[in-house]
Amino acid sequence: MNQKYSEIQINNIIKQYHSFGDHVLLRRELYDKGFLDRTLDGRSYWRLQKS
DSSP states (O other): OOOEEEHHHHHHHHHHTOSSSOHHHHHHHHHHTTSEEEOTTSSEEEEOOOO
């Protein structure tokens, strides 16, 4: 699970699975809660494994 995604790709994935119209809020929450990590410039995202 070392796949990296661009911000556009992550946004498109999140948009597929939510219904309230705020993918940016969800992306930030996924990052803040430790489900996603990203580069400092926000260009690349990847899923973190929860142990």
